[in-house]
């Protein structure tokens with residue numbers, strides 16, 4: 001079965017919601033998702049690295065704090081230097097999602113930070129693959145997929161309310177779609193690799 005690791009941090013629960021939506025999309029595509037939630041102050045990521053080693057793709061998730069990834073996510077990224085030189089994650093697929101308080105909130109910087117991180121590990125990047133959701137002047141709807149119009153990764157906005165209220169339905173559907181897309185791409189990538197080995 002195709003294995004997808006979802007590595008994420010959530011300080012107040014909003015990114016938790018999207019992480020679970022991504023996992024739902026993975027399951028819808030017939031793959032298995034492992035949720036790896038980074039805790040504040042965590043320094044030991046050995047169990048995470050073991051789970052990731054068995055995964056075909058890694059989806060990174062972080063709230064946007066001060067215009068970039070949160071400190072716990074950065075702690076995980078820095079700790080990954082331990083596996084960086086072995087190139088264990090090379091040719092795994094990668095994708096990302098982020099949640100912030102403002103509609104923009106400089107979320108793009110969080111996603112590009114995670115895309116560069118994946119590139120440093122030799123991973124292959126998967127974007128949302130969706131059209132922008134709100135592209136005319138009558139639509140400010142919050143139930144539209146990709147309503148924030150992001151392509152490099154899934155964006156969600158949560159108005160600093162309870163995680164039970166936000167992120168909005170459209171952002172949550174965008175998370176599900178990303179999970180599905182990554183799982184489908186990983187299954188194709190895995191099957192292609194098997195064919196290539198058989199043909200060699």
Ligand SMILES: Cc1cc2nc3c(=O)[nH]c(=O)nc-3n(C[C@H](O)[C@H](O)[C@H](O)COP(=O)(O)O)c2cc1C
Nearest residue numbers: 010011012013014015063065066067100101102105
């Ligand atoms: C330390 C801190 C910094 C933040 N920085 C930003 C920011 O740069 N842009 C933004 O739009 N929201 C910012 N926010 C709001 C969070 O991104 C927002 O509340 C998000 O939903 C938090 O996700 P979480 O509940 O998963 O922690 C910040 C919140 C905190 C606590």
